[in-house]
Amino acid sequence: MRSFSGRKFPGKLIIVEGIDGSGKSTQLSLLSHWLRSRGFGVVFSEWNSSPLVKETTRRGKKKDMFTPTTFSLIHATDFADRSERQILPPLRAGSIVCADRYAFTAFARDMARGVSRRWVRNLYRFAVRPALAFYFRVPLDVALGRILGGREALKYYEAGMDLHLSRDVEESFRLFQGRIIDEYEAMIDEFDFKVVDATLSIEEQQTQIRGIVEEELNLSHANGLLKSPWKGFANGNGIAAHFL
């Protein structure tokens, strides 16, 4: 079964994936600033952020109301809402959409929770196939260290505590996120992930990413696919270029 909708758009969808603490959000944020300064219209879409759904997810998580199926469905609902409002219309208008996590998060996480692969793949079949998908590969210990450096404790669902893999939160996190990493690794070829070594310095990673994005955008420009709001703006001759 085909995983994504085959529709083509004048815009570009760039997404980042990886476990919590892999540093993907930092990298995407740097990338989107850079793209804006180059004169592109950039829309940012974050996993689990739809105003229609967010409150329910928050409440459900707080009260441990989710099962693997409802957890999967509520995230798909969030994704559908963002697709219909935040992702598709800007892509049709020729913008770059940067998504922090995408359907692959659901593929990896829901399968780690025991949801059927066939079912969850079908669930997201309406999703647009990204032009670029970056996967931030990071060892568990590094991710764990980054998360706990930023806040007090691991979250219930992030640690997969609902699966009762272990009573120890850190141990449960390792087991659950380990499964997710296995799922991600298995998708690299299938979905043409660009693998980023997330143990490198922030600057090194960003340079790599910009290089890949640049190549993709140049290609599209040559084909007349990507539109910038003003003529000549996105070719390095934009406002930012005058200031630099």
Add this chain to the structure above:
Amino acid sequence: MAMESPLTFYDDGLPGIDVGPLCGKLVVVEGPDGVGRTTQITLLRTWLEHSGHAVMDTGLLRSALVGKTIKQAKLGNTLAPLTLSLFYATDIADRLENEIIPALRAGFVVLTDRYIYSSMARAIARGTDPAWIRAVFGFALRPHAIYYLRCSVQDLLPRVVYAKGQFDYWESGMDVRLGKDYYESFERYQTRVMRALDAMAQRYQFEIVDASRSPDKVFRDLQRRISKLLHEKRGKRRAKAKGKAAREAARAPEPGPEPVAEVQSLAAVEG
């Protein structure tokens, strides 16, 4: 009654849920908006309880997880078809896991006022790919009986006005604007919904109940059918003792989701 007694899922089902020991009955009353489902369920519940059955009734949007959220979202103007469908799927999954299956395990007769079929029909009426939405609802339990209350759209129109005093925005499909006013949009939208339900009748083994008759006659018809269904229960229970082999055999193979040319569900976004 052509349905198997032990409950099975339509497809891969709900992970971690064993349907082996469910001894209750799952009865679905389906049909378009305004056809009289709720009236019938109220009557059936009273009758069944008088006859000594433990009854639980449930219906769309009653889940603790998302019921309120969907009602609130429907008050706004930003709810697009795909999101609506997945919200309904979440609602049904939550009620299956937290209400319906526990009640069936305890031996209740579960009367559900609409089930996955209405949700699928609405999605299809809004342009969603039928194979996609069918596969989404593959987690659902296959009921013991599905009574499809059916009447013509022309019969529905006066009933809706009589019962509610006005046309409802969503029941009229105003989000997809099929007509220039409520009346016209309702007529066209409900025609689509009904066509989608009719198309499911065979696949899902609906029992079609003529709902153009008086509520009284419809009730007696349903009573007859349900009596027969509950009577069968004892026979089936004895059959159950014959062992696991029989149960395995009863897990009728449901064809998986078919490959589809294109998911058209985002048609509404394109305008």
